[in-house]
Amino acid sequence: MTTPRPGRLRKLVWNSGVRYLLVGGSAFLVDLGLLALFYTVLGWPLPVATVVAFLLSFVYTYSMQRVFAFGSQAPQGGALVKYAILVVFNTIATAAIVSLIDTTFAGWIGGKVVATVATTIWNYFAYRYWVFAHRPDTPAGPAGLQEE
Numbered sequence: 289m290t291t292p293r294p295g296r297l298r299k300l301v302w303n304s305g306v307r308y309l310l311v312g313g314s315a316f317l318v319d320l321g322l323l324a325l326f327y328t329v330l331g332w333p334l335p336v337a338t339v340v341a342f343l344l345s346f347v348y349t350y351s352m353q354r355v356f357a358f359g360s361q362a363p364q365g366g367a368l369v370k371y372a373i374l375v376v377f378n379t380i381a382t383a384a385i386v387s388l389i390d391t392t393f394a395g396w397i398g399g400k401v402v403a404t405v406a407t408t409i410w411n412y413f414a415y416r417y418w419v420f421a422h423r424p425d426t427p428a429g430p431a432g433l434q435e436e
Contacts, residue, residue: 304416308411311352311353311356315349318348322340323341353419353420358415362419362421367420386403
């Protein structure tokens with residue numbers, strides 16, 4: 289077995305798709321951790337704990353996707369509005385996909401898996417080319433690192 293050369297490993301780590309998935313995974317953990325804290329530890333009602341955890345993870349996810357995953361220099365206000373529009377779209381699409389697939393043998397769990405895969409894929413492209421799109425005169429990626 290050969291070990292990857294430092295250049296290959298660095299290229300992989302600085303790929304926006306890899307960073308996007310890392311942020312998404314950490315955002316899930318932030319959301320789940322906050323929900324557990326608010327509901328289990330602090331004893332908040334579940335609906336309140338769920339909404340507050342989601343909103344806080346929304347701020348975390350937006351910030352980390354903007355700065356770490358895509359290194360965006362897009363104007364903050366416009367990017368935030370686009371991000372919020374995408375969240376609304378994803379919410380509606382997820383509800384529709386889960387409801388539709390729930391009528392099949394896969395049930396609601398299969399629907400949730402399909403919805404998560406679908407939104408993960410289209411969100412990457414929406415973030416990269418719409419929400420956090422770079423102007424042609426700005427460098428791509430964190431610290432100006434270019435993707436190959």
